[in-house]
Amino acid sequence: MMWKERYRIGVDLIDNQHRELFRRLSSFIQVVQNEDPWDQKLDDVKSTLNFMQEYVVYHFEDEERYQREIGYPDYEEHREAHAKFKEEINEYVRLMEEEGFTEESIQELAARLMTWLIMHVGKADQRIGEYAKSREGME
Amino acid sequence: MKVEHVNAFYVATQEVFKTMLDLGVEKGELRIVEDMVSSKDANVLLGITGDLKGSILFGFPNDMALKMVNIMSGVDMDKIDTFVSSALGEIVNIIGGNAVTSLSNYNYMCNIAPPQIIVGKYKSISMASERSLLIPLNTEIGKFDVNIFLAETKNED
Numbered sequence: 254m255m256w257k258e259r260y261r262i263g264v265d266l267i268d269n270q271h272r273e274l275f276r277r278l279s280s281f282i283q284v285v286q287n288e289d290p291w292d293q294k295l296d297d298v299k300s301t302l303n304f305m306q307e308y309v310v311y312h313f314e315d316e317e318r319y320q321r322e323i324g325y326p327d328y329e330e331h332r333e334a335h336a337k338f339k340e341e342i343n344e345y346v347r348l349m350e351e352e353g354f355t356e357e358s359i360q361e362l363a364a365r366l367m368t369w370l371i372m373h374v375g376k377a378d379q380r381i382g383e384y385a386k387s388r389e390g391m392e
Numbered sequence: 393m394k395v396e397h398v399n400a401f402y403v404a405t406q407e408v409f410k411t412m413l414d415l416g417v418e419k420g421e422l423r424i425v426e427d428m429v430s431s432k433d434a435n436v437l438l439g440i441t442g443d444l445k446g447s448i449l450f451g452f453p454n455d456m457a458l459k460m461v462n463i464m465s466g467v468d469m470d471k472i473d474t475f476v477s478s479a480l481g482e483i484v485n486i487i488g489g490n491a492v493t494s495l496s497n498y499n500y501m502c503n504i505a506p507p508q509i510i511v512g513k514y515k516s517i518s519m520a521s522e523r524s525l526l527i528p529l530n531t532e533i534g535k536f537d538v539n540i541f542l543a544e545t546k547n548e549d
Contacts, residue, residue, distance in 0.1 A: 255466040259414060282465050286475060357474045364478035367464055368412070372486055375411045 255279040255367075260374045262382025266319060270312045271374055277305040278366060285363045291356045298359055305366070306342065313339065316381075325384055331377060338369060393525060393542050396498055401448055401540060402527065404490035408483060409531065413463050420528035420535075428524050428539050430510045433457060434472050436484040439505035444495065446542035447524075450484050456534030463533075472511055481507040500546065 256275040261268050281301040284294060313335040320328045345362050352358075402419065409415045430437075432451030440446050452460070458469040460483070461476045469476055488504040495502055524541035 255464075257414070279466055282467055282475075286465075286467055286469070360474035361478045364475050364482055368479055368482035368486065371412050371464055372408075 255282075260371075260378075262378055262385075264319070264382055264385055267316055267378070267381070270315060271378070274305075274308055274312055274370065275374075277301070277308050278370060281305050282363050282367065285356075285359055295354060299354065302346070302359075302362075306346070309342070310339065316378075320381060323385055323388055325381055327380065331381075334373065334377060338373075342366070393540065397444060397495065397500070397542050398525060398527070398540055400491040400494045400498075401487070401538065404487045404494065405529070405538065407490060408487045412483060412486075413460055413531075415463075415531045415533065418530045420530060423526045423528075424523050425526045425539065426523055428541060431513060432537065433511065433513060434477060434480055435510040436480050437508045437510060438484055438488045439508075440488075440492075440502050440542060441505065442502035443500040443544065443546040444502050444542045445545050446540070448484075448488065448541075449537075449539040450480075450487075451537040451539070452480060453534055453536065456531075456536060459533045477509045477511055481509045 255278060256272050260271060260275075262271075281298075281304075284297045284301050287294065317328070317332055317335065320331060325331070342362075345358075345365075349355075349358055349362075406417045409417045428447065428449055430449065430451060433454035434452045434457040436450045436452075438448045438450070440448065454472065457472055457476060457480060461467075461469050461479045464479065484507045485504070488507070492502045492504055522541060522543070524539050527538045527540065529536050529538060
């Protein structure tokens with residue numbers, strides 16, 4: 254299980270989406286890391302990667318909308334972090350489409366996705382939750 | 393090497409281990425070593441440039457490296473493959489980034505080079521003839537080393 258309770262920010266919409274995001278990332282990692290021969294699982298690798306990428310975009314949009322709704326002060330900085338990450342992943346996938354989806358390059362990508370998401374949800378997103386809580390207190 | 397420079401890396405290591413692995417990190421007895429050697433199974437070398445110039449070498453034993461990636465991924469790992477070594481490289485990269493940010497608060501402007509991952513023991517990688525500081529660190533899932541060599545390039549005013 255990749256999702257951990259300490260990743261919760263206390264906003265149901267975001268927490269549920271984070272759970273789903275980690276679930277999709279976890280299936281991608283499991284396919285990448287299983288013992289099946291690379292040629293046989295390549296289609297699975299690509300489809301689980303795609304499945305996760307789609308959800309990243311969907312989730313970032315919802316999370317950014319939520320931040321605007323509550324008037325989150327660090328919205329711009331957060332939006333930029335999302336944009337940079339999306340661009341990096343797209344560039345990575347584009348390169349692999351040109352040069353081939355090798356096991357090594359996919360493993361590198363999986364590691365990058367995992368560490369970025371844990372750090373982002375574990376730190377940057379926590380501040381959204383803290384702000385949302387402080388705002389409730391004022392109302 | 394100044395205490396605050398070394399401390400920036402130690403504190404960043406503690407913070408990143410807490411956020412990413414939910415692990416506390418405790419410092420052991422510091423030592424001065426003559427040579428920077430990759431003495432563990434999975435080693436990550438981080439180059440520092442700018443007002444401070446040098447290298448930071450993280451060395452993780454096999455079981456600890458696998459356990460770290462298991463904590464993050466929820467998947468059992470049985471060998472140090474590209475996924476595991478890249479994940480360690482990313483962790484060190486984040487530690488380096490945080491340390492460099494905190495050094496900038498002391499007015500030391502530095503950059504980090506992309507981490508190099510060295511799998512396998514006893515490959516000497518020291519490029520500096522000077523001695524470095526070895527910090528043994530303890531966690532619940534194992535012990536690892538951080539080797540630090542930093543020289544100031546900045547002229548003192």
